[in-house]
Amino acid sequence: MNKSRGQSQPKKYGMVIDLDKCTGCGSCMVACMAENNVPFKKDETNKRDSITWMKVYRLTNGKPFPDHDICYLPRPCMHCEGHNGHSPCVSVCPATATDYSNETGIVSQIYTRCFGCRYCMAACPYHARYFNWWDPVWPAGMEEMLSPDVSVRMRGIVEKCSFCFHRYQRAMDKAHLEGRRDLEEAEYQTSCTQACPVGAITFGDLNNPEHKVHQLVKPDNAHSGRPQAPNAFRLLERLGTNPKVYYLSDREWVRRAGDNYLKGEGTIGAKH
Amino acid sequence: MWPWTPVPQDGDVNYVNSVSTLCPGGCGISVRKVDDRAVKIEGMKGYPGSDGKACVHCLSGLQALYGPTAVASPLKRVGERGEGKWRRISWDDAVSEIASKLDELREKGRPQTLACITGSDRGTVPELFKRFLKVYGSPNFMRAPGFEDTYEIVLKLMQGVDAAIGFDLENADYLLSFGSGILDGWGSSVRMFQARTAWNDNKAVVVQVEPRLSNSAACADRWIPIEVGTEGILALGIAHVIIKENLYKKDFVEKYSFGFEDWVGKDGKKHDGFKTMVLKHYAPNAVARLTRVDPDVVVETARAFAKAKSPLAICGRGRGDTPSPLHEFMAVHALNALVGGIHRKGGVWAVPLPDYVNWPEPKLDAAAEKGLAALRTDGAGTDRYPLAKYLPTRLAEVVNTAQDIPVEVLFVSGANPCYTLPDTQAVKAAFSRIPLIVSFASNMDDTAMMADLILPNHGHLERYEDVPAPAGMNTPMIGLCRPVVSPRRDTRHTGDVLLMLAKSLGGAVADAFPWESYQACLEQTLGKNWQPLLDNGFIRNTAYRPPAWQDAFRTPSGKFAFMSDACANDGKAVPAVAIEGKPEEYPLTLIPYDSMRLAAGPAVSSPFAIKTVDDTVLKGTDIFVEVNTKTGGKCGLEEGVFAHLSTPKGTVKVRVHLSDGIIPDVVAMPRGLGHAEFDEYVGGKGINVNELIGPVEDPVTGLNAAWGIRANLTIA
Numbered sequence: 001m002n003k004s005r006g007q008s009q010p011k012k013y014g015m016v017i018d019l020d021k022c023t024g025c026g027s028c029m030v031a032c033m034a035e036n037n038v039p040f041k042k043d044e045t046n047k048r049d050s051i052t053w054m055k056v057y058r059l060t061n062g063k064p065f066p067d068h069d070i071c072y073l074p075r076p077c078m079h080c081e082g083h084n085g086h087s088p089c090v091s092v093c094p095a096t097a098t099d100y101s102n103e104t105g106i107v108s109q110i111y112t113r114c115f116g117c118r119y120c121m122a123a124c125p126y127h128a129r130y131f132n133w134w135d136p137v138w139p140a141g142m143e144e145m146l147s148p149d150v151s152v153r154m155r156g157i158v159e160k161c162s163f164c165f166h167r168y169q170r171a172m173d174k175a176h177l178e179g180r181r182d183l184e185e186a187e188y189q190t191s192c193t194q195a196c197p198v199g200a201i202t203f204g205d206l207n208n209p210e211h212k213v214h215q216l217v218k219p220d221n222a223h224s225g226r227p228q229a230p231n232a233f234r235l236l237e238r239l240g241t242n243p244k245v246y247y248l249s250d251r252e253w254v255r256r257a258g259d260n261y262l263k264g265e266g267t268i269g270a271k272h
Numbered sequence: 273m274w275p276w277t278p279v280p281q282d283g284d285v286n287y288v289n290s291v292s293t294l295c296p297g298g299c300g301i302s303v304r305k306v307d308d309r310a311v312k313i314e315g316m317k318g319y320p321g322s323d324g325k326a327c328v329h330c331l332s333g334l335q336a337l338y339g340p341t342a343v344a345s346p347l348k349r350v351g352e353r354g355e356g357k358w359r360r361i362s363w364d365d366a367v368s369e370i371a372s373k374l375d376e377l378r379e380k381g382r383p384q385t386l387a388c389i390t391g392s393d394r395g396t397v398p399e400l401f402k403r404f405l406k407v408y409g410s411p412n413f414m415r416a417p418g419f420e421d422t423y424e425i426v427l428k429l430m431q432g433v434d435a436a437i438g439f440d441l442e443n444a445d446y447l448l449s450f451g452s453g454i455l456d457g458w459g460s461s462v463r464m465f466q467a468r469t470a471w472n473d474n475k476a477v478v479v480q481v482e483p484r485l486s487n488s489a490a491c492a493d494r495w496i497p498i499e500v501g502t503e504g505i506l507a508l509g510i511a512h513v514i515i516k517e518n519l520y521k522k523d524f525v526e527k528y529s530f531g532f533e534d535w536v537g538k539d540g541k542k543h544d545g546f547k548t549m550v551l552k553h554y555a556p557n558a559v560a561r562l563t564r565v566d567p568d569v570v571v572e573t574a575r576a577f578a579k580a581k582s583p584l585a586i587c588g589r590g591r592g593d594t595p596s597p598l599h600e601f602m603a604v605h606a607l608n609a610l611v612g613g614i615h616r617k618g619g620v621w622a623v624p625l626p627d628y629v630n631w632p633e634p635k636l637d638a639a640a641e642k643g644l645a646a647l648r649t650d651g652a653g654t655d656r657y658p659l660a661k662y663l664p665t666r667l668a669e670v671v672n673t674a675q676d677i678p679v680e681v682l683f684v685s686g687a688n689p690c691y692t693l694p695d696t697q698a699v700k701a702a703f704s705r706i707p708l709i710v711s712f713a714s715n716m717d718d719t720a721m722m723a724d725l726i727l728p729n730h731g732h733l734e735r736y737e738d739v740p741a742p743a744g745m746n747t748p749m750i751g752l753c754r755p756v757v758s759p760r761r762d763t764r765h766t767g768d769v770l771l772m773l774a775k776s777l778g779g780a781v782a783d784a785f786p787w788e789s790y791q792a793c794l795e796q797t798l799g800k801n802w803q804p805l806l807d808n809g810f811i812r813n814t815a816y817r818p819p820a821w822q823d824a825f826r827t828p829s830g831k832f833a834f835m836s837d838a839c840a841n842d843g844k845a846v847p848a849v850a851i852e853g854k855p856e857e858y859p860l861t862l863i864p865y866d867s868m869r870l871a872a873g874p875a876v877s878s879p880f881a882i883k884t885v886d887d888t889v890l891k892g893t894d895i896f897v898e899v900n901t902k903t904g905g906k907c908g909l910e911e912g913v914f915a916h917l918s919t920p921k922g923t924v925k926v927r928v929h930l931s932d933g934i935i936p937d938v939v940a941m942p943r944g945l946g947h948a949e950f951d952e953y954v955g956g957k958g959i960n961v962n963e964l965i966g967p968v969e970d971p972v973t974g975l976n977a978a979w980g981i982r983a984n985l986t987i988a
Binding site for chain 1: 466
């Protein structure tokens with residue numbers, strides 16, 4: 001972080017997703033694809049090569065009829081901080097194509113630097129990174145809808161959710177033009193947050209006590225951002241990835257699905 | 273950079289607000305543009321219902337605008353029907369070809385053989401079609417089926433009004449859904465999502481009655497699994513408990529309703545009232561046997577429903593694209609009446625139909641008078657089906673069995689009957705018999721593939737059109753769909769094409785269309801509303817409140833009618849509408865299911881939307897059906913295996929997805945797949961469930977009441 005630029009306080013942009021509100025409608029996925037020039041193929045049913053920066057997983061409680069229950073879990077990039085910015089993917093990238101920003105807390109992905117070794121994909125415990133096995137092809141005429149704000153990716157490189165970083169840049173440009181150094185909470189929101197029709201996704205600065213994300217999960221920065229709010233949890237908390245995407249659920253089985261618990265082991269994030 | 277990857281042009285950014293007509297909910301949208309290119313669709317803040325949000329299909333609407341399915345010019349069929357071989361044709365040639373065929377029919381004295389199917393019957397474009405058919409001399413205007421068909425009849429029978437159904441959803445504090453996919457696309461989908469947030473905030477209780485753990489059921493406070501097709505019986509079971517335990521609103525029932533108590537008719541005969549009928553036949557134990565819902569659950573639900581401050585019961589299965597049995601809707605409406613929920617905050621409202629299209633009555637010539645005197649081809653409004661306005665589901669059978677072809681020319685606009693009507697094979701066979709089919713689709717769809725001529729409308733982001741209130745909206749409103757980009761292809765507004773056609777026909781037909789263009793027609797029709805519409809994108813009468821009980825009902829008694837002569841059934845129990853197929857031959861039941869991620873109405877899913885579909889729903893081109901784990905085991909089926917699914921309508925190959933979220937002995941198939949191969953992204957994937965399910969006529973209305981079909985599933 002460069003203090004001389006006048007950033008008063010380092011930001012830690014993060015997301016809180018209320019799984020009890022999510023209905024699995026898919027608006028976040030589509031809003032993300034449309035915002036970020038995500039390509040599509042004729043067959044997208046092989047989910048291992050289907051690029052979805054935001055992917056909604058379907059979880060079940062595994063109980064037989066009629067006690068069965070479903071929960072949808074939207075999974076963007078977790079923008080892990082690890083310890084001092086050592087996110088799993090950043091640590092292994094030999095090309096510095098991906099980096100952790102101490103200014104925003106966003107894990108970047110610089111397409112022109114990536115040479116496709118895919119170490120980052122192996123390192124990411126959340127399957128949030130995707131490899132371009134082919135050059136993207138748009139059917140005739142459909143290139144028209146591509147946004148100039150996000151580079152189109154090419155074959156042989158890795159891509160992932162950027163927390164709509166171009167929206168941050170856009171908002172900062174505007175703020176600077178108006179002589180401001182800081183953004184209002186509403187000025188920078190990701191496309192998925194904006195699109196969610198039930199308001200299940202909240203986005204903002206986890207370091208800012210006035211932002212909703214902070215209030216919802218009360219991150220404990222002394223302990224790698226661990227949530228202190230009841231019912232809040234992160235995926236694979238105990239791996240130490242220190243992700244910036246938090247989840248909320250009243251349901252114990254949902255919270256337990258967030259990590260590999262042993263039988264009889266207590267759930268992290270249970271009501272204190 | 274890399275010369276083979278596109279570098280999108282930068283430019284000036286601006287936003288245009290419009291209404292997306294891709295989904296029947298009509299999401300208000302705000303489109304981000306870079307110079308003249310539209311690059312992103314977002315929700316439009318403040319738009320009634322959707323307020324800043326939009327559904328998956330409207331969000332990916334640019335793929336319809338710029339995609340390969342957009343029809344680039346008028347097309348004339350050159351190959352076999354459905355083969356997809358076309359020749360470009362000029363607008364003048366296309367219009368004169370239709371006009372000469374229409375002239376010929378009039379000369380032959382058979383103008384009634386012109387028929388028309390549209391997606392909606394409200395707004396200026398459907399009204400232009402209606403007017404065209406009228407002055408031409410055909411009574412055969414049809415609206416694609418939906419749950420509104422049944423609700424309109426319910427309002428007519430029970431409240432005596434011609435009105436649209438409206439739900440004050442946001443203010444309900446106990447929502448009892450009889451299979452309505454409240455989070456799976458029912459009504460105005462995004463409004464439902466927003467309402468859910470209101471229910472969360474108000475601590476409202478949502479109870480979903482459904483055979484399958486849909487997303488609506490999974491997100492409800494309580495899921496009540498029920499035997500398929502018995503939702504109406506459960507509603508009456510709940511009514512039984514409410515009446516027996518004296519939990520109903522006496523001020524409403526005693527003063528403002530008729531048919532609750534036994535009554536003596538004009539003929540001097542005593543009739544059983546609703547109370548007697550329900551108490552006699554629908555005790556919780558009897559209901560439990562039919563519905564597989566525990567009697568305690570019936571009692572508990574009834575008590576909670578009746579004791580809530582603003583309880584609301586809704587029905588119309590899944591997305592509500594199909595009408596349902598009349599008795600089921602009447603039972604649910606009666607339930608609302610029992611708790612005084614008619615025209616109350618958080619209840620059901622009868623909303624006046626839009627009345628802003630006030631064109632002078634056209635003068636009819638003799639040919640038109642004669643044609644209009646003919647009975648409707650689909651039978652709606654005849655002695656056999658006096659209650660129904662439109663019965664397009666009957667069309668296939670009528671056309672297929674008639675000696676003399678009853679439809680010579682068919683217009684299709686804003687509808688996709690070759691995909692959405694039940695028994696697709698029969699529908700396609702019927703369409704093959706129709707000499708001239710004209711599709712006004714702007715994007716290729718299953719029906720356009722069956723057409724002889726395609727006269728493409730401007731795309732949904734390239735045209736002006738008024739968008740009346742979507743289904744279930746409880747305040748009158750009009751939205752404005754307006755061009756985000758100028759038309760990119762050789763397309764014409766369907767309104768203008770109708771004006772052209774009328775002009776070519778001349779005489780009284782031409783006289784009925786005095787406007788020089790559709791635009792002029794739209795602006796004149798909206799009059800003083802036009803400017804506010806342009807300024808705000810919508811107008812809405814937020815002050816609208818439904819009339820008080822003493823003025824609300826126009827039935828013969830002037831009161832809310834629990835029982836109606838049209839279907840009194842004289843106090844007997846009403847069985848669930850039987851579905852097709854013998855249980856001995858077909859031990860299981862096939863039902864369709866809806867989800868937000870697959871469009872299943874007139875619009876086809878986008879490539880983006882298809883990408884969101886799980887690989888337990890579609891894999892390659894194989895569709896998965898959902899079967900209860902135990903049922904699957906009984907049939908020797910494991911997860912993912914191929915199986916033959918057969919119904920009386922045919923046999924298809926499917927893959928099996930075992931689930932614990934579905935009642936045993938039921939097979940559920942997603943709606944929205946199996947489109948014709950008009951592109952490689954969406955077409956030709958999976959199976960259209962309508963191919964496997966035929967229509968079943970509701971005994972009273974004639975509307976399609978099929979909620980499923982008997983089926984068998986064997987390992988392939």
